[in-house]
Amino acid sequence: MVGMGMIFDETYRPFFETVARRGLFDRQFGDLDVHLVAVASRTGHRAEKYQNQSRGLIPAFRSYSGDDAVAQMLQEKPTFACVATPDNRHFEASKAILEAGVHLLVEKPSVLSLQEVDELIALARKNGVLARVVYHKLLDPDHKKLRTLVADNILQHVNNGYCSLLEPRQISGSQFSEWITGRNPGTYVAVHYIKLIDFTFGGRLKTVMCTGQRGLVGPADGPTWDSCQLRLIYEYADGREAAFDIHTSWVTPDNFPGYVEQEVQFRFDNGIWNGHSRKRGVELTVENMTPLKMKNTINNHYNGAFLEPWGERSQRGYGIEVLERFAREVAFVEHGGDAAERTTRLNHIRSLGYADLSADRQVVAAVEAMERILAAQAAGDPDRVARFDGQTIQLC
Numbered sequence: 001m002v003g004m005g006m007i008f009d010e011t012y013r014p015f016f017e018t019v020a021r022r023g024l025f026d027r028q029f030g031d032l033d034v035h036l037v038a039v040a041s042r043t044g045h046r047a048e049k050y051q052n053q054s055r056g057l058i059p060a061f062r063s064y065s066g067d068d069a070v071a072q073m074l075q076e077k078p079t080f081a082c083v084a085t086p087d088n089r090h091f092e093a094s095k096a097i098l099e100a101g102v103h104l105l106v107e108k109p110s111v112l113s114l115q116e117v118d119e120l121i122a123l124a125r126k127n128g129v130l131a132r133v134v135y136h137k138l139l140d141p142d143h144k145k146l147r148t149l150v151a152d153n154i155l156q157h158v159n160n161g162y163c164s165l166l167e168p169r170q171i172s173g174s175q176f177s178e179w180i181t182g183r184n185p186g187t188y189v190a191v192h193y194i195k196l197i198d199f200t201f202g203g204r205l206k207t208v209m210c211t212g213q214r215g216l217v218g219p220a221d222g223p224t225w226d227s228c229q230l231r232l233i234y235e236y237a238d239g240r241e242a243a244f245d246i247h248t249s250w251v252t253p254d255n256f257p258g259y260v261e262q263e264v265q266f267r268f269d270n271g272i273w274n275g276h277s278r279k280r281g282v283e284l285t286v287e288n289m290t291p292l293k294m295k296n297t298i299n300n301h302y303n304g305a306f307l308e309p310w311g312e313r314s315q316r317g318y319g320i321e322v323l324e325r326f327a328r329e330v331a332f333v334e335h336g337g338d339a340a341e342r343t344t345r346l347n348h349i350r351s352l353g354y355a356d357l358s359a360d361r362q363v364v365a366a367v368e369a370m371e372r373i374l375a376a377q378a379a380g381d382p383d384r385v386a387r388f389d390g391q392t393i394q395l396c
């Protein structure tokens with residue numbers, strides 16, 4: 001595990017604790033142990049704290065910190081490694097992992113440029129390993145239903161849509177303060193919906209526009225963004241187009257009723273899909289707790305701690321399911337049949353584009369375009385438009 005921050009605690013920790021207890025079983029690959037053997041982080045403080053907290057829950061693991069941490073972690077020869085460092089520090093760790101011939105799972109956004117993603121895709125091919133990225137929203141039952149209706153042609157030809165994803169101020173103010181300078185909420189969260197659009201509707205990304213506002217997280221003329229508005233234009237095989245607007249922020253007041261405000265609307269030739277991930281039916285009020293210590297609207301589908309009807313305590317949801325799915329994919333490649341058939345199994349998992357880096361190029365292109373347009377705006381050259389031809393991005 002590279003990076004032991006918020007997302008480690010929310011999703012990887014419960015995954016490793018559950019799999020340590022239960023193992024991983026499938027008829028195709030049998031009964032396997034999955035242990036967290038080593039972690040790499042900047043300071044090692046949170047790893048040390050977790051080492052103490054997790055005694056009795058998972059076997060002891062080795063912790064490495066500092067500049068050489070990833071290389072030292074790889075000396076432990078893990079079967080797979082997960083990267084959950086800040087967005088602009090994914091590439092180096094991912095490259096080192098693939099170079100070591102270790103399967104990779106990297107948090108979204110995979111990387112910030114096409115050159116980086118192409119390098120990682122080539123390395124994974126050369127070394128015969130998986131390179132995959134976590135997009136848990138594709139496993140959200142609502143988004144699965146959307147995709148099913150599109151795949152079954154019940155919803156026909158998307159024309160346009162909007163998505164909004166608003167994070168609380170604490171994300172930019174305290175959670176990410178170490179690495180917030182020069183960053184924007186678009187890359188951090190819009191990427192979830194870029195992937196949803198790209199994966200669900202297909203098509204060719206051709207144009208990216210973006211603007212944003214500054215002045216709260218950093219100076220009004222600096223490189224750090226409070227909110228972003230992104231527009232993507234896609235073209236489909238029949239020549240028709242669709243446009244999508246994605247609005248993001250990480251300065252929403254902390255006393256907001258939910259953890260994250262998430263809303264989408266997609267308009268089709270014959271229908272409309274309206275989704276609101278925060279308002280799925282539960283509204284909770286507890287004196288002196290909501291909305292600061294606990295939220296009024298809770299997403300019990302993403303990740304929740306539960307007392308199961310049979311008395312067991314659990315933590316589950318699609319945010320954790322996506323990690324288990326990756327472990328199962330690795331298990332299938334390594335243990336799902338004859339060694340002689342490994343390449344066939346590897347290619348099969350690679351063809352599952354929901355998570356493979358080779359199917360993430362358009363998403364990375366949108367992210368790179370957004371980053372470049374915002375950098376140009378910060379340098380006094382606003383309102384640029386990016387055009388993508390499938391290979392390179394041109395700023396006009």
Ligand SMILES: NC(=O)c1ccc[n+]([C@@H]2O[C@H](COP(=O)([O-])OP(=O)(O)OC[C@H]3O[C@@H](n4cnc5c(N)ncnc54)[C@H](O)[C@@H]3O)[C@@H](O)[C@H]2O)c1
Nearest residue numbers: 003004005006007008040041042043084085086087107108
């Ligand atoms: N799947 C999701 O919905 C989701 C949600 C939140 C965050 N994320 C992604 O997860 C990643 C981490 O986010 P977070 O919220 O956990 O951040 P965080 O700031 O809480 O934690 C980052 C961790 O990375 C470590 N780190 C920093 N630089 C490092 C380096 N060079 N080498 C090794 N370790 C290093 C830090 O020590 C820290 O443990 C980001 O890419 C973010 O976009 C994904």
